[in-house]
Amino acid sequence: FRIQVAHFEPQLINVKGMGLYSSVVLSSSGNVNCVSRDDPTNFKPYLLEAKNRLSSQYDSKPSSKHGDPLVDPVLAEAERLYFRDIITEDAMIMKSTGKTSDELSEVTERTSQIKRKTFGGEWKYILSRYVLDLGTVVKGDSKKRSFKVTNTSTTGITFSVDRRHLATTGVTLTPDKYPKLPAMGSLTIDVALNTRTKGLGVGDYNCEVLLDIKGGPLVLLDVRAHIIVPTIDMSCDRLDFGKVQVGLTRIISVSLTNTQALPCDWSAVTPDESAGGKSKKGADKHGRFVCTPPSGVLQPQQTSIVEVAFIPVVSESLSQKLGIRVASNPKVFELACTGIGEELDVEVQPPEFDLPPVFPHQNSRQTFQVMNHSSVPVEVFSLNFDKKYLIEEDILLHAEELFTNDVLLLPPREVGASLPDYLMEAYYNKLLEADKEFVLHDLLPAEEAKAPELEKPPVVQPSIPLPPLESAQDESDAPKLSVTVLTGPPLSGKSTLSTMMAAKYKMLRLNIDETLRVAMEFDTTEGAALRTLSHKLHDPDVPKPLEVPSGLLANVFKQRFRAPDTQFGVIVDDLRCSLTLNPEVILEAIKEAAAQVNAALACISLTMDA
Template sequence: MGYVEPGKQQVLKVYYLPGVPGVFCRAFQIQVGHLEPEKVCLKGEGTFPRIHLDLPRNIKGNAKYEKILQKAQEKLDKGSQRDEAIALGEAVAAEPRMDDSGTMWDAQLQMQMEEMLMEEHAVEQQKALSSRPPEDTAFHQRVHRRLLKAELPEYILDLGYVVPGDIHTHMVKITNTGHFPASFRVDGYVLYNTGFSVCLERVKRLPSCESKTFEVCFDPQSANLPLGKVDVLLPIKVRGGPTFQVRLRAMVAEPSLCVSRDRLEFSAVQCGQCQEETIQLHNTFQVPCKWSISMTDPVEEVDKHLPGSEHQKLLEEMKSVPCGFEVLPSAGSLAPGQQCHVQVRFSPTEEKCYRGELQIQICQSSQRLQVPVLGRGLEPRLESIPAELELGPLLPQSHGEEGTVVVKKPCEVYSVQFEQQHLAEEQPLQTPKNDNSPNSLLLPPCAPGEKLNAEAQGRGIKMKVDVVDPPGKVVKLGNVCIGQTVKKMVTVANKSAAPLTFKLRVTSTVPELQEAGVLCLKPSKDLKLKGRGDTCKVEVTFSPKRRMQPFSGEVLLECHGAAS
């Protein structure tokens, strides 16, 4: 009710509080004196401040959210809300998603789902409000506060496996997908002593469709976390809107290895010869593992009562004695699930029992693996019967006298002064003076009476030929008119250590490309590249003879073996 004086104006203020998000339309009448009532329509849309994170959401497995998601999808498929969300969806269109659908459509779907959850929550609160008398103002205030406590699907940030001592970081992008500026803050106190930290201060009035990024760090060593799973719920409170929960996850794990043998025991080996045994290292965990192996000798006690100079001399002599064991390789790294073989070589230098221990150290791990190694060296000995050969007295110019000596030992014996065959057999094995290679040539032992057969041993090198230009290993030929020719250059590099000889050819299932002269590589002959980064240029020629659909083909490498 009101009164308007002649010639004056009266301004009516209309306040409307939408109970649920979405488009609304209400009407009321204004009657002036005896005149007919005038109808006034009130139209608008109820909304709430909200944000969007470029993280996957925890929807699968939750029956409530899956049902709401299906309804939201059906509603968007009908096109009822699609045009209204395009502008806001463009703000997050560049964000990577976890599913196969388009990013902008996924943002619209999440927005629609949030609106339906807020509407469902608001309807429940309205039912509770209508059940109480209007005089219960305290209850009404509590209901109004509950309107902002709707449960929305959690965002998930899983940093995977993290090794103590490493710090993993992830950049998160927050976008204001509401119609009004949004203010929000992160409750960082919940991250105390969890290893997680967030670099985000209070954000005030972030404009619509604008974004802000922040960094999430995880350092398990700073909080002295034990091995195992870490799961923290980080709330992001939006002023005047719902609270968005971010589930932070990580798995604290140490690198570890499994060794195929817990003990190595060599048979008796003659000095000058060697014997090899193999152990296998297996990384069964989900984090990369760097390892190194060292050989340690058992510590022999030295008499403490000896004079200082003699005590020090004995210690130095003990250190200078060769261990007799060698490990190849002595260090390396293994990816998750990868295996490698380690060769342990026993080369005795004197006749005695050898004892050692393989110490396997793992980087960033408290695990220490020890493998005892035992071996025995034998020196070659000759037993002659008789030990002394005594010949009787002889006259000058006589026919002489003969004696027989029996030599017992399963090895070949020859006289250096009278036997020259060993010189011819050992000639190919002599190392040139200019050869500084530390590698040894291993030969199998020869039985008595056999000739020396040299057997070369080496190490295989993996062939690796790569395309270094263009980036991405994709040659874009573009649109070419029929009868014209386009040429592109490709740079090929040999990243292996050995020289290689290979040939390139194009394979395609498109019939038009199989015609002669359409898609060619030059040179078509064998290519030879030196090892360690040598490069060459390959020309790709495309000359279409008829209209063709967009295509893609592959180039195969045919290796003919290492070049000389």
């Protein structure tokens, strides 16, 4: 403008100034980067102009005069230019229309992009926008994130948030009140979203939080989230097991897939449990359907295979809905299962009879018939007299670690076949462990238990070398010794009796597998042959069982009988061997070896009382 004084020439005076306003910068707080800027689409030209303006004022790259890395001078200048233009544009519109700023805000379409009405009723410009992304949130859960407010002004500021607007959105901010922030001061605010809030559905969620800076523009924080309900996809919803023989089971595999972005906890439930009750007592009297595993965790986009087994108990048709419950999901995914149980049809004629009176030492015999009306072969056991049945029952009762859901699943058994090898091996190992834990003084009289030799009963000593066959003494010169073999069904007392005899008479308690293992370590004909058999035993391509020559085992036992620790005799309480499941081969080899070393052989068979 110009100023003229009296008769002097007018003087030109230029006045320059820059408007200042309070401003803040929002950033993530903590290790999670959840806050980002959401600039308008036309903001990029302002960034280029701000960079050019500041570059012309500085020889090097412009930096914050406060030294804070959060304060970007280019961004701050771009916001100032953007703020200047929208104010100037509004001023021109007000001049041309004759409307006030508030009247113009009510009718202009561009208002939603640049202005908001505060809870005090005042229309204010939005200077900057930010997005706080909570990510995926499970319906019914809460999730919290933190952000930091930094005052980038040269003076202290105060700001507030309209909490009445947030009351129905499920979003809460902590702390409730905000202190005055000094220049370059910061404050951390926690944002929590409670998805249990009434009216919140499933899908994309957003909520605008306005930070109203006193004496300055607004800062808009858009809180976003994706609310989900965990769910799974099943490969099918119906299983038909058809006819299944009672005593057998049929298994069908079902795939479960987690299609959501968060881990999914699932568990199988019975129809009563899926309805909110408890499983009824006696519900399995007709059979049941069992899911294995009964529960699990599926990672995002992961597929897991579960097995559903039908275990019939009686000859009836069974229909049941097996429920799959997913954590945080009220829906129960139902798997309709149907199956028919078929019992073996065996008839005994006559069902009962009386034997006539007989004199002592005479026999009385009555014949009855067993008729199989089933469509499959049937193996019949006598529950009172069949020793094989009694032994197998004991083996099955001691296989509790192999049970799944209180059921022991074994491969279908052919008529006349034995129990699976792995089941027999587990049982034998359990018996060996029981032998190791056997405490002798608990079984012997007190005066004998105090004897020093009873504290450490003699056992096989693998460190004693086996003399090669070439250096063996002649049979006529070999010392005469006794070899005692104890046989009998499991749990008949073989191990107990052999331990007591070995302790009392200083006999060698011979372990067959340990003897063969030691023999394999020597470079002899017998050692090489045993190593070959051992390799074949572990080769899945070699047919089982192996044929083990009794002569080979006899040579090994003969060498062992000649060792110095057998001078008081040898006792064998177990004819089991990992190379062969036929105890007759072992017994024949012991007999042959005993004859070659001129030993006295005694075989004692133990039985169990009914």
